[in-house]
Amino acid sequence: xxxxxxxxxxxxxxxxxxxxxxxxxxxxxxxxxxxxxxxxxxxxxxxxxxxxxxxxxxxxxxxxxxxxxxxxxxxxxxxxxxxxxxxxxxxxxxxxxxxxxxxxxxxxxxxxxxxxxxxxxxxxxxxxxxxxxxxxxxxxxxxxxxxxxxxxxxxxxxxxxxxxxxxxxxxxxxxxxxxxxxxxxxxxxxxxxxxxxxxxxxxxxxxxxxxxxxxxxxxxxxxxxxxxxxxxxxxxxxxxxxxxxxxxxxxxxxxxxxxxxxxxxxxxxxxxxxxxxxxxxxxxxxxxxxxxxxxxxxxxxxxxxxxxxxxxxxxxxxxxxxxxxxxxxxxxxxxxxxxxxxxxxxxxxxxxxxxxxxxxxxxxxxxxxxxxxxxxxxxxxxxxxxxxxxxxxxxxxxxxxxxxxxxxxxxxxxxxxxxxxxxxxxxxxxxxxxxxxxxxxxxxxxxxxxxxxxxxxxxxxxxxxxxxxxxxxxxxxxxxxxxxxxxxxxxxxxxxxxxxxxxxxxxxxxxxxxxxxxxxxxxxxxxxxxxxxxxxxxxxxxxxxxxxxxxxxxxxxxxxxxxxxxxxxxxxxxxxxxxxxxxxxxxxxxxxxxxxxxxxxxxxxxxxxxxxxxxxxxxxxxxxxxxxxxxxxxxxxxxxxxxxxxxxxxxxxxxxxxxxxxxxxxxxxxxxxxxxxxxxxxxxxx
Numbered sequence: 001x002x003x004x005x006x007x008x009x010x011x012x013x014x015x016x017x018x019x020x021x022x023x024x025x026x027x028x029x030x031x032x033x034x035x036x037x038x039x040x041x042x043x044x045x046x047x048x049x050x051x052x053x054x055x056x057x058x059x060x061x062x063x064x065x066x067x068x069x070x071x072x073x074x075x076x077x078x079x080x081x082x083x084x085x086x087x088x089x090x091x092x093x094x095x096x097x098x099x100x101x102x103x104x105x106x107x108x109x110x111x112x113x114x115x116x117x118x119x120x121x122x123x124x125x126x127x128x129x130x131x132x133x134x135x136x137x138x139x140x141x142x143x144x145x146x147x148x149x150x151x152x153x154x155x156x157x158x159x160x161x162x163x164x165x166x167x168x169x170x171x172x173x174x175x176x177x178x179x180x181x182x183x184x185x186x187x188x189x190x191x192x193x194x195x196x197x198x199x200x201x202x203x204x205x206x207x208x209x210x211x212x213x214x215x216x217x218x219x220x221x222x223x224x225x226x227x228x229x230x231x232x233x234x235x236x237x238x239x240x241x242x243x244x245x246x247x248x249x250x251x252x253x254x255x256x257x258x259x260x261x262x263x264x265x266x267x268x269x270x271x272x273x274x275x276x277x278x279x280x281x282x283x284x285x286x287x288x289x290x291x292x293x294x295x296x297x298x299x300x301x302x303x304x305x306x307x308x309x310x311x312x313x314x315x316x317x318x319x320x321x322x323x324x325x326x327x328x329x330x331x332x333x334x335x336x337x338x339x340x341x342x343x344x345x346x347x348x349x350x351x352x353x354x355x356x357x358x359x360x361x362x363x364x365x366x367x368x369x370x371x372x373x374x375x376x377x378x379x380x381x382x383x384x385x386x387x388x389x390x391x392x393x394x395x396x397x398x399x400x401x402x403x404x405x406x407x408x409x410x411x412x413x414x415x416x417x418x419x420x421x422x423x424x425x426x427x428x429x430x431x432x433x434x435x436x437x438x439x440x441x442x443x444x445x446x447x448x449x450x451x452x453x454x455x456x457x458x459x460x461x462x463x464x465x466x467x468x469x470x471x472x473x474x475x476x477x478x479x480x481x482x483x484x485x486x487x488x489x490x491x492x493x494x495x496x497x498x499x500x501x502x503x504x505x506x507x508x509x510x511x512x513x514x515x516x517x518x519x520x521x522x523x524x525x526x527x528x529x530x531x532x533x534x535x536x537x538x539x540x541x542x543x544x545x546x547x548x549x550x551x552x553x554x555x556x557x558x559x560x561x562x563x564x565x566x567x568x569x570x571x572x573x574x575x576x577x578x579x580x581x582x583x584x585x586x587x588x589x590x591x592x593x594x595x596x597x598x599x600x601x602x603x604x605x606x607x608x609x610x611x612x613x614x615x616x617x618x619x620x621x622x623x624x625x626x627x628x629x630x631x632x633x634x635x636x637x638x639x640x641x642x643x644x645x646x647x648x649x650x651x652x653x654x655x656x657x658x659x660x661x662x663x664x665x666x667x668x669x670x671x672x673x674x675x676x677x678x679x680x681x682x683x684x685x686x
Contacts, residue, residue: 023055032063050079054086061093069093084110100131223255235259250276254289261293263488267532269293291323300327318348325354349377350387355394364398371398389418393581405668412579416590423587423594432601436608438511439552444614450519453559455527458541461548462566463602465576467622470655471566472543474633477647482534486544489529493522494550523557551609564636568622570599570680571673575666596679626659
């Protein structure tokens with residue numbers, strides 16, 4: 001007879017206690033087999049002992065016998081159903097068995113029995129995340145916020161670190177916060193972003209940020225969210241507003257610099273980075289800011305130390321790998337650039353530039369493993385709606401490259417459908433009406449002497465994808481002309497005039513009250529910005545396509561300006577916009593009907609400018625450029641007093657190759673273009 005049996009016979013209660021004490025001693029001493037044998041013997045004598053069944057489940061789990069452990073813990077719970085410890089242990093075992101729904105049921109019972117325990121709601125958050133249960137995830141995060149406002153800081157950290165559903169910078173910021181509720185709001189906002197509910201995420205983050213964006217982490221969240229969604233101007237404005245309250249915050253300064261760089265304000269971006277205090281210059285955000293701005297400027301030598309530091313500090317940051325890819329591409333090291341783009345794409349479905357570069361290089365054909373990974377992201381509910389929309393554009397380009405045009409157009413339709421942005425056509429029509437009414441012949445007669453005739457900028461305008469970049473690239477090869485790129489300066493000047501002269505009336509409200517002093521100051525500001533591009537060039541280009549809206553202001557400020565209007569076959573132009581990723585500020589481009597209607601009123605405005613502007617407009621057709629670039633541009637150079645330079649022909653070959661592909665695409669998509677052709681209206685547009 002064993003020692004356990006004799007002890008039970010002498011004193012049953014004492015026998016249970018002694019037996020389990022012996023089991024624990026053997027267990028702690030690493031004698032698992034001996035402990036299990038003693039535990040089994042105890043249960044043979046007293047099978048109704050719940051603690052013994054619980055101890056047996058622990059032992060079987062340690063011996064990697066999961067089915068036996070589950071049977072033992074189920075028996076313990078059957079005997080003592082209200083025992084919280086048993087149910088928590090059962091949840092852990094079911095998680096190991098990948099039975100997440102049963103684990104969640106056990107923890108929900110624990111929560112009902114002891115509703116004041118923070119760790120239980122946290123585990124339920126994580127289980128919902130692991131099971132892709134968005135409703136459950138939101139519910140238990142909200143429960144944490146509601147029940148534990150003083151401890152939610154730890155809740156958020158735990159959930160974020162283990163589930164890895166938000167950037168680590170947010171998790172780090174939670175430690176520093178004095179407002180745990182704000183931290184929880186940001187955490188929940190990130191969950192909404194990942195689920196595609198960006199508008200809900202924005203509302204939560206706005207609540208956390210405060211009316212003046214005084215909370216820096218919330219402001220950073222909003223700025224990055226809007227940049228990710230393509231609302232670049234909004235991202236810039238949020239960072240700028242927050243900096244008014246926190247002018248020395250290094251993260252905000254770096255984010256503001258990146259936002260400025262994205263919208264073409266390079267000089268201001270560089271000046272913003274210079275404001276970062278010396279002791280913050282090695283911080284990850286600042287290294288990222290310097291790397292971004294300098295790569296955008298094309299100064300790869302200066303960018304590289306910051307890129308290396310960013311890569312060492314954030315080796316899993318897809319954006320840094322994208323930047324490195326762009327840097328190598330600028331140097332002409334195509335193989336290395338593609339390696340970085342591949343790495344960025346493998347790190348994040350949101351690395352849209354990396355995916356696009358791979359598609360354009362023919363490395364995302366539908367038979368490639370990378371394309372299969374891309375396709376998996378398209379149906380993944382954890383990937384935000386905006387990211388899935390952009391990935392559909394990439395998939396469309398990949399299918400075009402493989403000449404699978406029906407699949408490609410299906411992807412483009414889905415991409416445009418998922419891009420949830422409102423377009424108000426009536427507002428667009430009314431805006432064109434106001435421009436035509438404000439800038440009439442009488443207006444130009446009144447302001448004839450207000451501008452600066454010494455400045456001779458070159459404005460290249462038109463619809464996007466109508467050839468503005470080709471014209472600028474060709475003219476920029478001339479030694480007397482500097483490429484300014486798509487500069488936002490004219491729009492900023494218009495906004496400034498509104499704030500100063502007619503704060504209650506949007507543009508073109510100030511046109512009726514413009515005076516010579518305001519115009520001279522505005523022209524001087526534009527000139528200073530142009531000189532930041534080149535102090536020596538006789539002419540600096542400005543190729544922001546939508547400056548066609550501001551040609552009345554151009555003619556007012558710069559009577560000696562040159563205006564080049566790039567045109568293209570309307571169907572080709574609109575199809576190019578529909579099948580290419582545009583940012584959210586081009587809200588008209590996500591629907592074929594809207595595109596056609598928008599294009600009609602753009603043409604109406606250009607007809608008005610030809611009738612009333614006191615300076616000439618050079619209309620240059622994209623098709624004419626491709627056929628004979630010299631014949632199209634030489635008259636413009638002659639007006640500028642410049643001789644033709646053969647270097648201006650160098651961008652032509654690449655443009656012709658692109659146009660050849662576009663022609664093939666229009667033919668392939670012809671049966672889908674009925675709504676666009678109908679919206680364009682005029683028979684000449686067919």
